[in-house]
Each structure stands twice: as C-alpha cells, then as structure tokens.
Amino acid sequence: MAARKFLVAGNWKMHGNRQSITELLAGIRGQGETGVDVAVFPPAPYLHQVGEQLAATAIALGAQNVSEYEQGAYTGEMSSDMLIELGCRYALVGHSERRTLFAESSVQVAEKYAAAQRQGLVPVLCVGETLAQREAGQTFAVVAEQLDAVVDCVGLGKLTDGV
Secondary structure (H helix, E strand, C coil), rough: CCCCCCCEEEEEECCCHHHHHEEEEEEEECCCCCCCCEEEEEEEHHHHHHHHHHHCCCEEEEEECCCCCCCCCCCCCCCCHHHHHHEEEEEEHHHHHHHHHHCCHHHHHHHEEEHHHHHCCCEECCCCHHHHHCCCCCCHHHHHHHHHHHHHHHHHHCCCCCC
C-alpha cells in the first residue's frame, strides 16, 4: 500500500471578496512544492473564480457543502455534478456549523457523503463534538455516532475510497 500524502485544506467560511481572494491565491500559488496535497474551500459564489485561478496549479478546489440530491427542486443547493463542472475535487460534509446552525443530522451527512462519492467528488468528512459535549465526557460517543452513520450508509471499505 502506497503511503498517503497529507491534505492541508483551508475552509474560508463566509469570508473574502473577489479582490482579497485574488491576493490570497497569489500568495498560496507562490509557495511552490510543499510535499502535501493542498486544497481550498472558498464560499460558493467564488468557486468559479477560484477554479479559474487554480487551473494550472496542483492546488485542488473544494466546496464547503454538497447536496445529498443529484438534482431537483432544492433551491440554493449544489449537486456534486455542478461542483465537478466548476472544477471541484473535494466537498466538505458534516462541518460543525452545518450540524449545529442548520440542524444537519448524522444521517443527512452520511447521505451527502455517499452522494458526493458516488458522483466523483472526494468527500471530506468533518466530525467533532460541541464544547458542552466535550465537557460532559461525550467526545468519543459523539464522534463514534457520526462515523457510524457514514459507515452504515457507505460501508467501511468505501469510507476511504478516493483518498
């Protein structure tokens, strides 16, 4: 089995504008060979711009979210196919903010993981506990539940496909 490279990824959350993104990407592109895979996860409105600026580089593009649906009447959602067409290789699923602020369940996260993987994206699964859960000693139980949902949906062997 070949050794895996580390992935260093930056999730920009809801920050940036066209000018600041151009400046940030110039700095990232100027780093040269790092020995690790590098990916950036800009806000959705900037995926096209970032994709164009990264086209001739080894830096991968990722989306901060992906729908569990391939198409349909899901206003504001982005399918894996749409993201791939924009040049995305990765998609975040299960980010703590999506779980807490948008009430995404572990089952929904698992469905997003499966949809992304099935359509050709590499899902980046985010797991973790809240501060209250950590202080209550629930970290392992919370993370296990989050992982179990994905394993139940895609199987253990599929959890690492594409990585």
